[in-house]
Structures are given as C-alpha cells and as structure tokens.
Amino acid sequence: MKIDFNRPFLTGKEVHYIYQAVYSSKISGNGEFTKKCQQFFQDKYGFKKCLLTTSCTDALEMCAILTNIQDGDEVIVPSYTFVSSALAFVRQGAKIVFADSYANNPNIDVTKIESLITPKTKVIVPVHYAGVACDMDKIMEIANKYNILVVEDAAQAIDSYYKGRPLGSIGHLAAFSFHETKNIISGEGGLLVINDEHFIHRAEIIWEKGTNRAEFFRGEVNKYGWVDIGSSFLPSEIIAAFLWAQLENLEMIQNKRKLLWREYYSRLKPLADKGNFLLPVVPDYATNNGHIFYVICNSLEERIALIDKLKNNDIGAVFHYLSLHKSHFYTGKHDGRELPNCDKFADCLVRLPMFYELNRDDIELICKIMAK
Known part of the structure; x- marks a missing residue:
C-alpha cells in the first residue's frame, strides 16, 4: 500500500460553496466568501485586519511594499526557510542578511539577531517553522529597541500560539499560506494580517491594484482611481469559497x-x-x-x-x-x-x-x- 507524503483533504462542502459562488454572479475577488473568511480570522484570533491573497508569497510581497523597502535596506531572514521569505523583500531592492537557526530547532536563533542589525536594518522576518513559534518576546524587544518592523512568516502556523497569543498577531504584519500542503487549504491561497493600524488604509489600496476601490465600495469616496503602487493580490471568490469550507472544519x-x-x-x-x-x-x-x-x-x-x-x-x-x-x-x-x-x-x-x-x-x- 502506497503512503503519499501529502494528500489534500476535502471536507465535502468545497464544491457546494464553489457552486454558490459561481451562481451568485460574483466570482471575482472581495465578495461574500472573501469577507466571511477574513472576518473568521479577525474574530477567532483578534487580528486587526485581514486580506485574503492568492498566495502567502503575495501576502509577503504586500508586506515588503507596506514596510516601504527601498534599494539597500536590510532585512533579517533565517536562511533555513522557503525562498518567498526573502524573495518578497529582494524584489523591492532589499539586501537580505541571513540568520542561523538554533542548534535543536529550525527557527531563527534570536541570540544572533542583534549582532546583525545595522543602521540600514528595516525589517526582521521570523519564520515559525512547522507551526512552532519563534521567541517573539525577544524578537519584539529587539525590534522596538532599534525601531525595526517585524513581519511574521506564519505560512505554516495557522492555529498555533506563543504564550497563549495566536501566531500572526504579534508582529506588525504577518502572512499565512493555504497551499495544498498546509493544514487548511484552498489549492493556492494566502492571507495578509495587519496588526499595526497605520498600515490598514494603504494595504487595501495595494491589494486593489493601487486604487482606492475599497473606499468607493464602502461609499467613502464618490469615485475611485489610481493612488499608489499595488497589484491584483486578491483571490477569486471560487478560491475563497473553497477556503470557507475548510475554515468551518x-x-x-x-x-x-x-x-x-x-x-x-x-x-x-x-x-x-x-x-x-x-x-x-x-x-x-x-x-x-x-x-x-x-x-x-x-x-x-x-x-x-x-x-x-x-x-x-x-x-x-x-x-x-x-x-x-x-x-x-x-x-x-x-x-x-x-x-x-x-x-x-x-x-x-x-x-x-x-x-x-x-x-x-x-x-x-x-x-x-x-x-x-
């Protein structure tokens, strides 16, 4: 009998909700299933603002834009991680300063971080390997001391905790993955978590291709246009519908x-x-x-x-x-x-x-x- 390394799990409701999404006449992004998924994370884990993305990589790329990475800025990332943890910041011009892991744990060795900081250090990216928390108190203490932003790469860390606090809720920003190898899946998919309120307004604009479309649909402006950089980071309702079936379980x-x-x-x-x-x-x-x-x-x-x-x-x-x-x-x-x-x-x-x-x-x- 063959035992695969991974086998995507279906709850049984995925196709039912996809059917609903398709026949709702709203299959592009930011519809009812998108809103339900985002609200789920905000209610369950106390995240200030959540935006579904087409991948965790996209969520990290949004983080790189939101933290205003410029050519020559330095970002501290563990070397033992997936390429997206670094690539998202490299695309914005960052120099990656790689950190070692602990001897007994693949997570970033926090005792090595401070020695890597220079006046150019802008972001620290702790990666919660296997859903096991990095030592976030020490990381946040260092970040606050040097006025550095923290982006939690929580790709593998859904429903995991640090001293009773949900992973993804501690850094200024965080990114989750719903790739088919993860606990909760949508084939491809991700989530941007915003814990620092001053990023929320710009995140919505970046998410919607650099436009203030979200404000328009809330009735806050009478028209929308191009106001910033961004991309089409939001997934279709079909992906969100699949994800909702998973989140229910x-x-x-x-x-x-x-x-x-x-x-x-x-x-x-x-x-x-x-x-x-x-x-x-x-x-x-x-x-x-x-x-x-x-x-x-x-x-x-x-x-x-x-x-x-x-x-x-x-x-x-x-x-x-x-x-x-x-x-x-x-x-x-x-x-x-x-x-x-x-x-x-x-x-x-x-x-x-x-x-x-x-x-x-x-x-x-x-x-x-x-x-x-």
Whole structure:
C-alpha cells in the first residue's frame, strides 16, 4: 500500500460553496466568501485586519511594499526557510542578511539577531517553522529597541500560539499560506494580517491594484482611481469559497493532525533515545499545530538512506529547504558568514507523511520500517 507524503483533504462542502459562488454572479475577488473568511480570522484570533491573497508569497510581497523597502535596506531572514521569505523583500531592492537557526530547532536563533542589525536594518522576518513559534518576546524587544518592523512568516502556523497569543498577531504584519500542503487549504491561497493600524488604509489600496476601490465600495469616496503602487493580490471568490469550507472544519482538522503528530512522537521516541535521529523540539512557550512531523538524521548519508528506504516501501518522505545563503541566486551576495545549524537542517531533516486521512496503522507501518 502506497503512503503519499501529502494528500489534500476535502471536507465535502468545497464544491457546494464553489457552486454558490459561481451562481451568485460574483466570482471575482472581495465578495461574500472573501469577507466571511477574513472576518473568521479577525474574530477567532483578534487580528486587526485581514486580506485574503492568492498566495502567502503575495501576502509577503504586500508586506515588503507596506514596510516601504527601498534599494539597500536590510532585512533579517533565517536562511533555513522557503525562498518567498526573502524573495518578497529582494524584489523591492532589499539586501537580505541571513540568520542561523538554533542548534535543536529550525527557527531563527534570536541570540544572533542583534549582532546583525545595522543602521540600514528595516525589517526582521521570523519564520515559525512547522507551526512552532519563534521567541517573539525577544524578537519584539529587539525590534522596538532599534525601531525595526517585524513581519511574521506564519505560512505554516495557522492555529498555533506563543504564550497563549495566536501566531500572526504579534508582529506588525504577518502572512499565512493555504497551499495544498498546509493544514487548511484552498489549492493556492494566502492571507495578509495587519496588526499595526497605520498600515490598514494603504494595504487595501495595494491589494486593489493601487486604487482606492475599497473606499468607493464602502461609499467613502464618490469615485475611485489610481493612488499608489499595488497589484491584483486578491483571490477569486471560487478560491475563497473553497477556503470557507475548510475554515468551518478547522477544529476537527487540527485535532486530527495533532493526534497524528503525537502518535509519531510516541512511536519514534525509542529510536531517538537510541541515537538514530533527533525528534522535533517544541519550546515551553510554543504550541504544536500538527503541520509537519520531521526527524533530524545524524548525517546527510543517513538522511539519504532513510528517504530511500521509505521510498522503496512506497512511503513518501522528503527533505525540506536548502540554505538560502548558499543558493545559486544569493551565494555571491551573502556576507560569507557560516550558518552551520541551517546547513545541518538542510542536510539532515526528513519530513514524514502528514495529512488528515493518515491513520495510526499507517504511522505504525512507517515507524516499523524506520526501525529496521
């Protein structure tokens, strides 16, 4: 029996709501399903303002525009992350200053951030890897000290918390993903979260192609026109309708994924205790949202062997990011610092199958094969 790495989960209402959207005669963006999804996040997590986007990358690009990144501005980003965390700011002219991870945790090592700050530093981008929170109190303390903005890359962090506070609610801005590999999906899709009120007005304009169209439809102006830069960042109602079906079942989906995560952890702990690999670390200040289950092998060779062994048994396991500071695009622009922990995760981390319809028997089989 083949076990895929990922399998998109359908609640059963997606096509029903898409049908409603199609026959509502409003299938472009910012219709009723868009508004319902945005209101859901504002009500459940206390975000000040939410705007659906066509991807998390788009949400991050909006952040780069909103933070007014100019040529030569510096942005601190962990090297162990997806390219969008950096690319969104590079497109606006930023120089990326890459930070290392913790030795036992792929998240940004906050003890290294302050030494990377210069007069040109404008933004810090903490990435909540696997939905596990970065140390946001320390990051915000540093940001406030140096008058730097914080953009939370919460692509993987829906319904996860830092000291009881929802991830995405702590930085000035945040971005979420609804890509088909995430807990809550719409195929492609994302969300911009605005926690600093002074960004709200401009965010609506950027979202609507640089126009004040949103004000016009609220009756606040008698006509709308081109007033700023922007793009077509908002998704169609068809995407929002799909997403709404998922959000209605958020609690059910989250409970199942966390149960699967705990099943992996308990079954693999004896192997980890023998030194076969390391298991994920969830700090006391963070929660786990069941997004990814990974192990950290002792070497690149052991990781290759483990992935091959699982593949030979029809089990989809994959590695994750390559260190961005060593990427073909950025290697000549990096300042030459070694980032050994990022490189260790790039070489040694393996992601195991994780999706809603996975079951305990599947996990038992995976773990037995890993134990051979």
